[in-house]
Amino acid sequence: MIIIKSDAEIETMKIPAKLTAEILRDLEKFIRPGISTYDIDQFVESRILEGGMKPAFKGYGGFPASACVSVNEVIVHGIPSKEKILHGGDIVSVDAGAIYEGWYSDMARTYAVGEISPEAERLVRTTEESFFEGLKYCVAGNYLSDVSHAIQVHLESAGFGVIRDYVGHGLGREMHEQPAVPNYGRPGRGPKLEKGMVLAIEPMVSAGSYEVNVLDDEWTAVTRDGSLAAHYENTVVITDGEPLVITLL
Amino acid sequence: MTIKKNDLVPGQIVKSKAGHDKGCVFFVVEVLDDDYVLIADGDRRKYDSPKKKKVKHLQPYNRINEVISEKIRLGLKIENIDLQRELEASGAVQLAVSDEEEMEKDV
Numbered sequence: 001m002i003i004i005k006s007d008a009e010i011e012t013m014k015i016p017a018k019l020t021a022e023i024l025r026d027l028e029k030f031i032r033p034g035i036s037t038y039d040i041d042q043f044v045e046s047r048i049l050e051g052g053m054k055p056a057f058k059g060y061g062g063f064p065a066s067a068c069v070s071v072n073e074v075i076v077h078g079i080p081s082k083e084k085i086l087h088g089g090d091i092v093s094v095d096a097g098a099i100y101e102g103w104y105s106d107m108a109r110t111y112a113v114g115e116i117s118p119e120a121e122r123l124v125r126t127t128e129e130s131f132f133e134g135l136k137y138c139v140a141g142n143y144l145s146d147v148s149h150a151i152q153v154h155l156e157s158a159g160f161g162v163i164r165d166y167v168g169h170g171l172g173r174e175m176h177e178q179p180a181v182p183n184y185g186r187p188g189r190g191p192k193l194e195k196g197m198v199l200a201i202e203p204m205v206s207a208g209s210y211e212v213n214v215l216d217d218e219w220t221a222v223t224r225d226g227s228l229a230a231h232y233e234n235t236v237v238i239t240d241g242e243p244l245v246i247t248l249l
Numbered sequence: 250m251t252i253k254k255n256d257l258v259p260g261q262i263v264k265s266k267a268g269h270d271k272g273c274v275f276f277v278v279e280v281l282d283d284d285y286v287l288i289a290d291g292d293r294r295k296y297d298s299p300k301k302k303k304v305k306h307l308q309p310y311n312r313i314n315e316v317i318s319e320k321i322r323l324g325l326k327i328e329n330i331d332l333q334r335e336l337e338a339s340g341a342v343q344l345a346v347s348d349e350e351e352m353e354k355d356v
Contacts, residue, residue, distance in 0.1 A: 001315050057250055068250060076251045095250055106250060166251040176252045178313055191312070202251055231251075 002170060002178050004196035009103070010237055010246075013172070013198065016098040016105035017235050017246040019051045024094060024109050025249060031111045033088040037069035040094060041080035048098045056097030056104050056175055063219065068095040068108075070220075075204050075212060075229040076108075076166055077219040088114030091124060093231040095202075097175065104175050106200045107247040108233035119207065120228055123160060127205045127230040130154040130183075134201055138236050138243035144179055144190035151203050152184040161210035163229070166221065168202040171235055193238045202233030254309070257286050260318025262341045263307040270300070274310075274341045276317055276332055291332030314339060 005013065023044055030043055045066035048055045055066035063077070070078035070093040071086065078084075078093070086092060095108035110124045134151040155162050168181030179191050183203045208227030215222065223229050237244040257263065261277045265288075275288035278299050286307070287299035294300045314335050320327050336342055 001313060001318060060250065063250070097250065165254050167254050169252045175250060176256070178258075180252065180254065180256075180309075182254065204251065233251075 002191060002194075002197060003172050004194060005172060005198050005237075006196065009172075010196070010198070010244075012101060013103045013105070013235070013237075014246045016053055016056075016100040016103060017107070018249070019048065019053060019100075020096055020098050020105040020107050021247045021249045023047045023096065024107060027094055027109070028111060031086065031092060031113060033086055033090075033114050035086055036082050037071065037078065037080040037084040037086070037092070038082040040069045040092070041065045041067045044094070044096045048096075051098065053098040053100045056099045056106065057095075060175060066096065069093070070095070070229070070231065072228055073223045073226050075163055075206070075221045075223060076231055077221050079217055079219055086113045089116055089120075090114075091116055091120050091228060091230060093229070095231060095233065102173050104171055104173070105247065106171055106175065106233065106235055108202060108231045110230040110232060122158070123205065123207050123228055124230045126155060126158045126160060127203050128232045130203045130205070131201060131232050131234060134183075134203070135236065135243055135245065138193065138199070138201075138238055140193050140195050140238055140240060142193050143188050144181065144193060145185040146187045147193075147199075147201065148182045148185040148190075149187040151201075155183075155203065155205055161206035161208055161223075161227075163204035163206060163210050163212060165212045166204055168200045168233070171198050171200045195238055195240050197238040199236045199238070200233060201236050202231060204231050205229060257304060257307070257309055258313060258318065259321040260315070261313045262310045262336070262339055263288060264310065264341075265302070265306065266308050267306040268302075270294075274336055275300075275302075275307075276314065276336065278321060289329075289332055290336055291329030295329050296327050296332060310341060312339060312341065
């Protein structure tokens with residue numbers, strides 16, 4: 001069941017969304033060669049707690065940290081570690097969320113660590129662009145897969161692989177609500193978008209093949225061919241008019 | 250945090266990709282674990298004797314029947330004719346017939 005949110009509920013959802021957006025904005029200055037993925041997790045966790053909220057990811061399905069920190073070929077769900085040190089030229093995706101009065105936020109960005117290669121830069125930029133291509137179709141009355149299709153077309157025309165095994169989702173009082181939001185598919189399928197739907201739209205993209213392996217920790221998802229991966233996520237509210245992206249400052 | 254594509258839920262419509270029932274559509278009536286679910290359509294597989302099926306042998310549709318999912322959640326009685334009618338009303342049977350109409354396929 002797709003849960004429609006009232007205007008008042010959406011106002012409440014904006015509060016954890018804003019805090020998460022501020023944290024991920026500030027991470028841009030914090031991320032540098034020499035820090036560990038654990039340091040990133042601690043940065044995120046302390047800022048969520050200082051904001052009087054709860055880290056949404058910690059303990060979710062057994063996930064052991066407050067942020068998923070995914071380096072280079074790791075697509076999503078990287079488990080932060082003191083041993084995993086960032087080096088110049090790496091790209092690192094950080095996915096995090098907070099809970100405020102029972103309402104969830106969820107967003108992700110991919111950051112450059114120092115100077116990165118032109119190809120890595122193009123991957124990160126195109127992943128972000130694909131979200132905004134999808135956003136153009138986040139209009140009441142459109143089909144959900146219109147959004148998915150726009151994302152896929154943008155990414156594949158740039159020569160990148162669209163991850164199939166993981167998808168976006170509805171968001172609200174649960175982290176994962178209906179509907180699933182794939183980043184691929186034919187247009188004109190799936191549920192129709194309605195005012196009050198809240199969607200976590202999150203292209204996950206490989207510089208090579210879209211095939212995925214999950215490591216023995218049962219969380220870390222990596223590209224099977226070892227190619228770089230990027231992730232960009234915002235929380236989008238469907239309205240009567242233009243969509244509202246509540247994780248953008 | 251992203252979600253795995255194949256996280257099925259009760260009341261979700263799926264199409265069998267393998268076995269004697271290949272090409273047929275069913276409701277997920279219970280999720281057993283990450284790899285297995287129970288499915289029924291009220292005809293080939295009755296609600297009281299659902300088929301245990303591997304998740305990887307099912308194509309999920311991004312469509313969950315609210316009537317069926319609520320009844321399952323609340324533990325209410327579900328008649329086989331209800332499953333048949335709701336599957337028919339969902340249009341999923343017709344969708345499964347035509348590859349053109351599959352919702353989760355690649356471009």
